[in-house]
Amino acid sequence: MSEHGGAVSLASGYFHAYTLVGVITAAGVLFVAFAFAAGRLLRPVVPTREKFLTYECGVDPVGEGWAHTQVRYYVYAFLYVIFAVDSIFLFPWATVFAAPGYGATTLVEMFVFLGFLAIGLLYAWKKGVLEWT
Structure with a gap:
């Protein structure tokens, strides 16, 4: 009986490690999702014509977009x-x-x-x- 109890204990520890990895992964995903949602809710949205122009290193776009x-x-x-x-x-x-x-x-x-x-x-x-x- 003691061998069977040891195997259950070993399996329990094994799955506990994976549970811990899963919880940490879920917390990370939730943190990123919360950060993106907060950014979307808190940012100002004022669309203007200039904001829709292509921006390249502070220089106004000239010519074609193909280089x-x-x-x-x-x-x-x-x-x-x-x-x-x-x-x-x-x-x-x-x-x-x-x-x-x-x-x-x-x-x-x-x-x-x-x-x-x-x-x-x-x-x-x-x-x-x-x-x-």
Whole structure:
């Protein structure tokens, strides 16, 4: 009987943790909903023609709403994401590298990974993507 009572106690503690997470989540949702409702009720509503104009950094809109963007900005953003992902992979690698028996294997794997990144960076450099003109 004592084993059965212990299992019930363990399950009760398990579900109690999820109940606590649910209550905190519900409180957060209610807080955000209350903040939005209070903002909607307390703000002044005075629609004017100027308020419906497009606003861009304090400058009155001139010309069309369509603007061309250089592709190189996206390439820089893409390269940033690649190297940010690389830095994320370095942390678990360092943890495994410190474990006994995995040093040489993980070192070779990391050099292969860094080699692929270096080849990608060299390719981008040879194509002239990294030139700011």
